[in-house]
Amino acid sequence: xxxxxxxxxxxxxxxxxxxxxxxxxxxxxxxxxxxxxxxxxxxxxxxxxxxxxxxxxxxxxxxxxxxxxxxxxxxxxxxxxxxxxxxxxxxxxxxxxxxxxxxxxxxxxxxxxxxxxxxxxxxxxxxxxxxxxxxxxxxxxxxxxxxxxxxxxxxxxxxxxxxxxxxxxxxxxxxxxxxxxxxxxxxxxxxxxxxxxxxxxxxxxxxxxxxxxxxxxxxxxxxxxxxxxxxxxxxxxxxxxxxxxxxxxxxxxxxxxxxxxxxxxxxxxxxxxxxxxxxxxxxxx
Amino acid sequence: xxxxxxxxxxxxxxxxxxxxxxxxxxxxxxxxxxxxxxxxxxxxxxxxxxxxxxxxxxxxxxxxxxxxxxxxxxxxxxxxxxxxxxxxxxxxxxxxxxxxxxxxxxxxxxxxxxxxxxxxxxxxxxxxxxxxxxxxxxxxxxxxxxxxxxxxxxxxxxxxxxxxxxxxxxxxxxxxxxxxxxxxxxxxxxxxxxxxxxxxxxxxxxxxxxxxxxxxxxxxxxxxxxxxxxxxxxxxxxxxxxxxxxxxxxxxxxxxxxxxxxxxxxxxxxxxxxxxxxxxxxxxxxxxxxxxxxxxxxxxxxxxxxxxxxxxxxxxxxxxxx
Amino acid sequence: xxxxxxxxxxxxxxxxxxxxxxxxxxxxxxxxxxxxxxxxxxxxxxxxxxxxxxxxxxxxxxxxxxxxxxxxxxxxxxxxxxxxxxxxxxxxxxxxxxxxxxxxxxxxxxxxxxxxxxxxxxxxxxxxxxxxxxxxxxxxxxxxxxxxxxxxxxxxxxxxxxxxxxxxxxxxxxxxxxxxxxxxxxxxxxxxxxxxxxxxxxxxxxxxxxxxxxxxxxxxxxxxxxxxxxxxxxxxxxxxxxxxxxxxxxxxxxxxxxxxxxxxxxxxxxxxxxxxxxxxxxxxxxxxxxxxxxxxxxxxxxxxxxxxxxxxxxxxxxxxxxxxxxxxxxxxxx
Numbered sequence: 048x049x050x051x052x053x054x055x056x057x058x059x060x061x062x063x064x065x066x067x068x069x070x071x072x073x074x075x076x077x078x079x080x081x082x083x084x085x086x087x088x089x090x091x092x093x094x095x096x097x098x099x100x101x102x103x104x105x106x107x108x109x110x111x112x113x114x115x116x117x118x119x120x121x122x123x124x125x126x127x128x129x130x131x132x133x134x135x136x137x138x139x140x141x142x143x144x145x146x147x148x149x150x151x152x153x154x155x156x157x158x159x160x161x162x163x164x165x166x167x168x169x170x171x172x173x174x175x176x177x178x179x180x181x182x183x184x185x186x187x188x189x190x191x192x193x194x195x196x197x198x199x200x201x202x203x204x205x206x207x208x209x210x211x212x213x214x215x216x217x218x219x220x221x222x223x224x225x226x227x228x229x230x231x232x233x234x235x236x237x238x239x240x241x242x243x244x245x246x247x248x249x250x251x252x253x254x255x256x257x258x259x260x261x262x263x264x265x266x267x268x269x270x271x272x273x274x275x276x277x278x279x280x281x282x283x284x285x286x287x288x289x290x291x292x293x294x295x296x297x298x299x300x301x302x303x304x305x306x307x308x309x310x311x312x313x314x315x316x317x318x319x320x321x322x323x324x325x326x327x328x329x330x331x332x
Numbered sequence: 333x334x335x336x337x338x339x340x341x342x343x344x345x346x347x348x349x350x351x352x353x354x355x356x357x358x359x360x361x362x363x364x365x366x367x368x369x370x371x372x373x374x375x376x377x378x379x380x381x382x383x384x385x386x387x388x389x390x391x392x393x394x395x396x397x398x399x400x401x402x403x404x405x406x407x408x409x410x411x412x413x414x415x416x417x418x419x420x421x422x423x424x425x426x427x428x429x430x431x432x433x434x435x436x437x438x439x440x441x442x443x444x445x446x447x448x449x450x451x452x453x454x455x456x457x458x459x460x461x462x463x464x465x466x467x468x469x470x471x472x473x474x475x476x477x478x479x480x481x482x483x484x485x486x487x488x489x490x491x492x493x494x495x496x497x498x499x500x501x502x503x504x505x506x507x508x509x510x511x512x513x514x515x516x517x518x519x520x521x522x523x524x525x526x527x528x529x530x531x532x533x534x535x536x537x538x539x540x541x542x543x544x545x546x547x548x549x550x551x552x553x554x555x556x557x558x559x560x561x562x563x564x565x566x567x568x569x570x571x572x573x574x575x576x577x578x579x580x581x582x583x584x585x586x587x588x589x590x591x592x593x594x595x596x597x598x599x600x601x602x603x604x605x606x607x608x609x610x611x612x613x614x615x616x617x618x619x620x621x622x623x624x625x626x627x628x629x630x631x632x633x634x635x636x637x638x639x640x641x642x643x644x645x646x647x648x649x650x651x652x653x654x
Numbered sequence: 655x656x657x658x659x660x661x662x663x664x665x666x667x668x669x670x671x672x673x674x675x676x677x678x679x680x681x682x683x684x685x686x687x688x689x690x691x692x693x694x695x696x697x698x699x700x701x702x703x704x705x706x707x708x709x710x711x712x713x714x715x716x717x718x719x720x721x722x723x724x725x726x727x728x729x730x731x732x733x734x735x736x737x738x739x740x741x742x743x744x745x746x747x748x749x750x751x752x753x754x755x756x757x758x759x760x761x762x763x764x765x766x767x768x769x770x771x772x773x774x775x776x777x778x779x780x781x782x783x784x785x786x787x788x789x790x791x792x793x794x795x796x797x798x799x800x801x802x803x804x805x806x807x808x809x810x811x812x813x814x815x816x817x818x819x820x821x822x823x824x825x826x827x828x829x830x831x832x833x834x835x836x837x838x839x840x841x842x843x844x845x846x847x848x849x850x851x852x853x854x855x856x857x858x859x860x861x862x863x864x865x866x867x868x869x870x871x872x873x874x875x876x877x878x879x880x881x882x883x884x885x886x887x888x889x890x891x892x893x894x895x896x897x898x899x900x901x902x903x904x905x906x907x908x909x910x911x912x913x914x915x916x917x918x919x920x921x922x923x924x925x926x927x928x929x930x931x932x933x934x935x936x937x938x939x940x941x942x943x944x945x946x947x948x949x950x951x952x953x954x955x956x957x958x959x960x961x962x963x964x965x966x967x968x969x970x971x972x973x974x975x976x977x978x979x980x981x982x983x984x985x986x987x988x
Contacts, residue, residue, distance in 0.1 A: 217760060217763075218755050218756075218757055218760030218761035218762075219760065219761055219762055219763040221721060221755070221761075222753070222755060222761045222762075222824070222827070223774060224721055225719050225721055225748065225752065225753040226748060226752065226774055226775045226778055226827070227744075227745040227746070227748030227749060227775070227778045227779060228774055228775075228777070228778045229745070229778065232774075232777070232778070236763075236766075236774075237763055240765050374846040374847055374848060375846060516706035516707060516873070517706060517873060517874075517875070517914060517917055517918070518706070518910075518913055518914065518917060518932060518951070519706075521913075521917040521921060521924055521925075522928070522932070524921065524925075525921075525924065525925035525928055528925055529925070543846075543847060545847065546876070546918070546921075547921060550920065550921035550922055551921055551922065551925070583848065584847060584848065586851075587847050587848050587850060587851045588847060588850070588851075588876065589851075589854070589876040589877055589879060589880035590876060591875060591876040591879050591903060591915070591918045591919050592919055594876070594879035594880050594899065594903070597855070598850075598851035598854065598855070598880060599851050599852075599855075600818075600848060600849050600850065600851035600852030600853075600855070601848035601849070602852075604816040604818070604849075605846075620848075
């Protein structure tokens with residue numbers, strides 16, 4: 048049955064061009080991130096050429112202000128952007144799941160309190176807060192992950208709570224209660240399987256969201272100075288005046304395009320995931 | 333007594349991904365003037381599809397593929413759209429399954445009835461209002477409440493409004509499609525008794541579609557029993573109760589407990605309804621029939637008259653009588 | 655308490671608060687879903703609870719099964735007051751009392767196989783059993799509900815079963831722990847007429863085989879008469895009449911029961927005598943709990959019916975009725 052299920056998912060996915068495109072994009076980026084050391088012609092931390100070189104046969108996208116190869120920087124940057132995005136999204140989804148399930152299943156005052164908390168997090172203007180937080184606890188890889196997850200757990204929590212609310216009224220949950228099944232078993236056997244599909248599509252959305260936030264933070268100079276992400280590249284480009292010269296074509300445009308493409312990849316995957324996992328769009332039975 | 337509606341060899345099929353679903357096949361029956369016919373069967377047996385076919389409400393992927401429906405001599409299946417507009421409401425009307433859905437919540441019930449009257453009858457607004465009030469009183473609602481909105485009525489009263497609406501243009505034939513399902517037992521009885529009394533008073537012909545056998549047997553003049561898209565038996569109520577011929581009819585009569593005789597054991601019909609998609613030629617009941625023999629699996633029994641007014645589609649009767 | 659009584663419900667009450675008005679002028683009114691309900695079920699007996707939708711019969715069952723907290727009252731099961739138990743103690747009691755739900759399409763988890771569904775009660779209460787022993791019990795349970803051979807059904811998902819088969823699996827889940835009490839909440843109302851009888855007969859047979867005590871909830875008087883030894887008639891949260899099935903059907907005393915019986919017994923009689931049996935009034939659930947709940951539809955009402963709610967009185971032979979006028983009615987009919 049499990050095999051059939053996956054086969055079915057694959058059928059839905061492959062019949063959906065957008066989804067297939069999205070997944071293909073993600074796979075390409077994953078490969079770039081994994082094999083960056085093999086693809087990149089230079090070590091991005093080494094000064095390999097003279098500063099501000101234009102693109103040529105050796106340096107495909109020229110060099111930056113201290114003579115590092117921008118192309119190699121971009122390839123290695125994929126690693127950082129993807130890693131931060133995925134880790135932050137994972138943390139915020141786990142947090143969101145936990146809070147959503149607790150709020151939805153137990154209801155009452157617990158629910159009211161947690162949902163007001165969610166409202167609070169949702170209405171806070173996130174960019175200023177993040178700048179403040181990032182500046183306050185200092186720029187580092189894990190701090191950025193922390194800041195992003197603190198901000199982005201709220202909206203998945205709310206979506207998951209509403210799913211739990213509908214699952215809770217299902218007859219089989221009540222039946223399990225009347226049998227005398229413990230709360231832990233009810234949550235893991237009856238509630239969670241219904242939540243996971245939604246959590247998965249939320250995860251994809253959160254990942255693209257996190258990548259964008261990371262880029263914005265780094266662009267503002269609040270990123271980790273020791274790991275170069277696409278945002279950091281943009282920050283240096285801006286700081287060294289690349290926006291004002293011809294250099295934007297090879298220094299600003301490529302990271303920007305990569306960011307857009309990656310986010311599009313996530314978005315398309317998210318849509319098709321929803322189609323696979325949303326029982327209303329699934330008509331096998 | 334003259335025949336108001338006669339349905340001959342009606343077949344309605346639906347196109348599905350997996351093939352053709354023969355939702356209704358070879359259904360024939362008729363309704364006399366002032367008669368109440370009960371059309372009964374379990375969910376999915378095609379009784380609503382029959383009603384929709386008569387009213388020409390079948391839409392793609394469904395299609396009436398054969399047969400004819402004569403309403404006072406006019407073939408409804410060949411009628412043009414403008415003919416139909418004239419026929420609906422004035423000749424034939426429906427009391428829908430759910431009055432909640434039939435009434436538009438943003439207009440008063442009066443406006444909705446008046447609109448129907450103005451559309452179909454050549455009267456002025458004032459006369460229409462008067463008639464609406466009379467209609468509401470006919471169904472036991474204060475005529476002055478025509479200015480109320482649907483949500484101001486309770487479930488049973490909404491169903492009465494729906495009845496009033498169905499009667500707005502003095503139709504000859506009313507089809508009640510499970511119009512009391514979902515109501516409480518007493519409210520249901522009230523609505524049914526209203527329909528029955530109106531039927532007598534106005535000499536209406538009524539097709540009562542239901543799955544509730546005890547109710548149908550106590551108020552209908554004749555009963556037609558459907559199973560899996562076929563009509564299996566059609567006779568007067570008395571005849572069905574005393575001399576039901578088809579094994580399905582008999583089983584159905586034995587399946588519901590009887591309040592006057594709670595000791596009688598009820599029996600279920602083993603198995604389940606066959607899938608109507610690409611169903612082969614056979615008696616569709618053979619999978620659940622205790623008397624089924626080879627012929628039932630290979631041929632479709634003809635729906636024929638075995639006694640005056642008593643029609644059955646079963647080989648068994650033929651075997652027994654030669 | 656009498657030893658032969660398995661379940662005793664005492665002054666059980668459930669109110670829901672209905673909030674009306676604006677934010678500043680908030681008005682709170684209590685809506686009685688279940689109002690001072692008393693009944694007992696003796697060992698081996700089937701008590702039917704009948705009434706229309708919204709009369710509180712399901713709420714009563716849910717409170718008895720501890721799926722919902724009561725507002726006040728007591729539920730005694732086998733000498734224990736369930737209302738004062740902790741959650742963990744309640745869960746232990748649940749081994750002896752199980753419920754069958756109305757909707758067979760909703761009550762089985764669509765993502766679980768039959769064997770996993772039936773394993774659930776065993777996992778909750780028979781933790782020490784080996785997996786193979788559990789599988790054996792599951793097989794027995796499937797065969798006891800007449801789905802044979804069990805292997806054919808064990809590894810199916812609910813969507814591969816028909817409605818009747820699903821309800822049978824739900825029944826198997828309820829009896830696999832060999833409980834002493836079962837609450838069945840309209841187990842046949844969602845099923846087709848042709849398979850209903852099978853479920854009813856199955857329940858009767860299980861009762862005989864396992865000595866089950868049952869609370870059978872239905873809106874259909876004829877089903878209740880087929881199944882039950884005694885019937886309690888509920889109207890708007892109260893029991894208006896309770897007694898042996900024969901008494902309820904042949905000598906109904908409450909006007910509501912009378913109307914109900916006449917509708918089911920002979921609809922034609924009801925149609926001809928509608929005015930004598932019932933008003934064209936409507937159910938009004940929001941009405942204040944003053945007077946008799948049936949007063950809006952009762953054709954025999956007197957002034958006292960509007961002001962005072964009737965107490966339940968015995969008519970002898972454990973037949974009880976809550977009506978101010980039942981004596982007058984008796985005279986009038988005889």
